[in-house]
């Protein structure tokens with residue numbers, strides 16, 4: 001039994017969320033706990049329950065080294081081997097515990113009560129509705145819609161984390177009951193639109209095949225009745241540390257091109273995945289048709305988001321993860337807040353060079369770092385030495401990065417958790433690394449917004465919707481965002497408004 005080979009990345013993430021974080025106790029806690037996942041014949045015969053189980057495994061196996069997968073009854077048992085294989089393809093050293101009594105936190109899918117004596121979260125879904133209960137089974141529906149089922153897995157994984165690390169979380173109490181409709185985001189589960197069975201979404205551009213993009217594709221590829229094409233736009237390769245929260249990615253995907261992994265893992269008979277190994281600007285400049293009906297934005301930085309809005313898609317959905325919360329926003333240019341309104345440079349959102357400079361402990365070197373990132377320049381020994389000194393860590397372990405591009409050095413040393421490990425968890429690493437369940441829910445919400453828009457389902461009344469998975473689910477998730485009031489945004493510029501109207505017509 002062993003923690004996954006990308007656990008340093010999860011350590012970085014947890015160190016930002018947990019009070020009084022220390023490396024060794026954190027690792028021991030992961031090794032001591034056994035996460036149980038139980039399901040019955042009702043679940044193994046339900047399309048939505050299978051979707052919930054699939055994502056639950058993809059989330060849990062990335063963090064916990066000891067799990068118990070228990071099928072209740074003969075037909076459920078047949079699914080156990082398949083789920084174990086999935087878990088092993090994520091962490092080959094994962095340990096499967098056979099005894100239900102060793103489980104310390106449980107997740108249960110189906111209509112049969114859990115065989116665990118430990119705290120257990122019963123999860124299930126009904127189309128757009130995600131459900132969770134600590135008191136008893138909730139069952140799962142048989143629709144082709146994976147949104148409620150996927151969200152239920154995220155709620156389960158979040159509650160398992162909050163249970164294990166309760167003493168280190170502020171206001172991190174568990175959820176006792178969740179019944180959330182992800183169509184309207186109303187508690188109590190309205191199911192308008194549940195009858196929509198065939199949805200053609202046309203051609204959608206997904207910008208970013210990172211953690212949120214992975215979950216977007218996971219959702220789209222599991223949606224029975226959904227058809228269309230997704231242009232996936234991303235220029236990077238999969239790094240080992242990405243496995244911490246990329247739900248589609250398995251060990252064998254490390255070092256592969258992200259958009260190629262998207263094709264391999266997310267193709268479905270009715271949804272074509274078209275890979276574009278480029279950033280958004282590169283993708284746009286290679287096209288002759290600059291009309292984009294629906295663009296799903298799964299990017300990290302303000303600058304990249306501004307570039308997408310500047311190319312004037314007809315409609316944009318945007319997902320994000322922050323330190324504590326995650327969410328999705330919807331934008332039609334000239335009607336309410338545009339995407340650029342939310343990411344105006346004067347706001348608190350930082351550019352990549354500023355973030356990298358701060359995280360490397362060298363904020364004074366921002367301009368130098370901007371140039372290096374722009375030219376994809378390699379770091380020399382002097383630069384690595386400066387960073388080691390600034391962060392108070394020895395040079396030797398970082399010396400392996402000499403000669404590598406600055407982006408790889410930053411990714412490996414900071415985001416990958418090496419610096420944190422060298423300081424025993426004490427380093428003030430500022431990189432924001434969400435937990436897998438946070439990025440996954442953001443991606444599911446993003447896919448849901450695109451499909452709702454394509455199907456003409458009733459829009460949510462506010463620009464933005466926000467969820468904090470580190471606390472019990474709030475009752476009101478709508479987050480009104482107003483249009484930029486300074487007049488500096490491109491949506492206040494007549495030339496942009498005319499160009500938009502020229503592309504798509506008015507109204």
Ligand SMILES: [Zn+2]
Nearest residue numbers: 338341489491
């Ligand atoms: Zn604007």
